[in-house]
Amino acid sequence: GIPQGTFASMKKRNSIPYAEILEFCALKKISVNWLFFYQAVDMLKEETEKFFQVRYFSDIRASAGGGAEVFDENYETISIDEKIMHNMVGMGNTELEAIHVDGESMEPTLLDGSIVFVDxxxxxxxxxxIFIASTTGGLFIKRIQQRVDGMIELISDNSMYPPQAVAADEVTIVGKVVGNIESL
Structure with a gap:
């Protein structure tokens, strides 16, 4: 260790050997925050838990019009503040994914270019x-109803786009839209 007098002298001269201290802490598995600030590791955990990690598929667009590609494994992780997330989706599932809206058929509810959070x-x-549906025609973001004849109806909020009927075996419900951020 470093004697207290020597350390005080190093501090005055602004010559504390931080690299050596970090190496020592890593070797002994000691938290640097505990060493310098008396901050326990569990206190640090509380700070990081105030954000939710969301898988953001920036290159995927759920079509509000004519169909888009399906989810793949190319995503980045974004952190969303806990308070914003709870305001948007409540206290439910926090394992969400985010994708872009492409097209105007869900306006005025969802604008072209908005990012939606999918559970x-x-x-x-x-x-x-509003749900994300994967069909043979691509990925759609629509209101969805099952008709009496068994067909699935994909319904737009924009009255300029008529509902589309699809056979039930040609539709997979990917998830429900639980929140959105409008394009900036």
Missing amino acids: RTQTDINKNG
Whole structure:
């Protein structure tokens, strides 16, 4: 160790050997924050838990018009503040994914270029809302209803776009849109 007098002298001369201290802490598995600030590791954990990690598929667009590509494994992780997330999606599932809206068929609810947050655990179309649907024609963002004849109806909010009927076996519900951020 470094004697207290020597350390005080180093501090005055602004010559504290930080590299050696970091190496020592790593070797002994000691938290640098604990050493310098008496801050326990669990205190640090509380700070980092105030953000949710969201998988953001920046190159995927859910078509609000004519169909887009399906989800792939090319994503980046973004951090969303806990308070914003809870305001947007409540206290439910925090394992969300984010994609872009492409097209105007869901306006005025969702604008072209907006980012939507998708909860893949919510796939029950009998509950109202907007869903991401994967079809043979691509990825769509629509309101979805099952018709009496068994067909699935993809419904736009923009009245300029008529509903589309698709066979139930040609549709996979990817998840429910639980929040959005409008394009800036």
